[in-house]
Amino acid sequence: MTKILAAGDRFIRSSLFRASLEHALGDRPAEIVELEFAWPDEPFGRVGEVDEASGDEDQLIAALEGATAIVTQLAPMTERVIAASPELRLIAVSRGGPTNINLDAARRHGVAVANVPGRNGIATAEMTIGLALALLRRIPLSHASLLDRQWRGDLYRHDAVGAEVSGAVIGLLGAGAVGAHVAKVFRAMGAEVLVFDPYLPAGALEGVVQRVDSIDELFARSDLLSVHARLSDETRHVVNAERLRLMRPGSRLVNAARGGLVDYDAVAEAISRGHLAGAAFDVFPEEPVDFTHPIFTLADQGKDIVLTPHIAGASLQTAERAADGVAEEVRRLLDGEPLRNPLVDLSAAPA
Structure with a gap:
């Protein structure tokens, strides 16, 4: 037997x-x-x-x-x-x-x-979308305020409300199985979806996304950028200080792919000086994480930072x-x- x-x-x-x-x-x-x-x-x-x-x-x-x-x-x-x-x-x-x-x-x-x-492609894509929505609509901050027994009516102020997916420019760095699903959902929600992916076959996602010619263009045009690349020597810290400076003031970043793709020190600095409105991360450079990292300090200070413990694919x-x-x-x-x-x-x- x-x-x-x-x-x-x-x-x-x-x-x-x-x-x-x-x-x-x-x-x-x-x-x-x-x-x-x-x-x-x-x-x-x-x-x-x-x-x-x-x-x-x-x-x-x-x-x-x-x-x-x-x-x-x-x-x-x-x-x-x-x-x-x-x-x-x-x-x-x-x-x-x-x-x-x-x-x-x-x-x-x-x-x-x-x-x-x-x-885990569908699970990761759905989690990415959830992280983006939580970040855009400030859901964790609102939730935490109620748990602190605070009624934050001020979150309805014009300078405090969140943003919609509909009408936003969402950039995807990579459009494999996960990124392609994210693209379709965001497009269905009314976003303009940009993609930089040199490996995406010609004609793929036609009518769903607009392909851009360079990574720098993707960063410069996106209101929210979501990372979906594979981690390699070439893509390590593909999201870095130089490229974050290209992003529009008030833009946002989501990473549920691999921690090594993003320079988290640079993201913390960009949020600290108010250039980025916030970020959402499911993955980190070290796992289990270093809780002394500035990202956690900024989250404790009430910045728009959404963090989950590498559960996107679960x-x-x-x-x-x-x-x-x-x-x-x-x-x-x-x-x-x-x-x-x-x-x-x-x-x-x-x-």
Whole structure:
């Protein structure tokens, strides 16, 4: 009987992996073994040579004994773990960025690897829109005032009211799966949506967005700028002091992509001097965050700053899509079909 390890955590539970596997495999006999790690109640980190992992190598090796496949989000699939699991044929990781998988080791040992790209695209897009609306309409500030037992009628003053999406110029730095969804929603709400994305195919989002020729133009024309780029050496601190100075006085910034894309010191300075009206962040340069950073000081002072703890991609549907995605990869492996999203192709791996 085929043994499959469902190595879950407290977001994508092992029981959810099991349910998806049972649905995907139908009547096929399989022994599904469950293992569950403590993330997010305990932070993930580096295990061996892999990053963003949760769990212990020895515990994982023991659970993988005799297993043909593992479905997981954060299990530390290191060289040591893979080498100690000679019957393993597939690692199905339920995330887009498999930093917890040693892909080179999997390739050397002839183990296929598949992932679930785009699993949290809708959730992240919706969170981005929520952050933007909260920032534009000053919702957190208004909420906090009522909790402080204050009735802030002054928030109806002309110099204190928020702004609408309708009629605003919203700039998107990147228009992949997340940015494209954000663009469609903001356009439907009546915004003029600008996009800078050199990788966006010709004709994509036609009738929805206006493409601009440079990043600087995007910053200069946007009332609100939302970041949706991938983090790389080229894009690190793509939002910096120089570009923030190009933005219109009173403009706003949203980042639910990656903390490294933004120079947070520069944003704090721009808000302090009144050039930016505010910012909303779900991601940070360090996570867990440095609470001494000026961004938190400014938020404590009542500036329009909306902060959430990197939860944009976290939804019930994200967990379900992720579990279903890896279960489908296991089914494909066992039925001899090509994997849907291969990172390491078993057919190309050495025997």
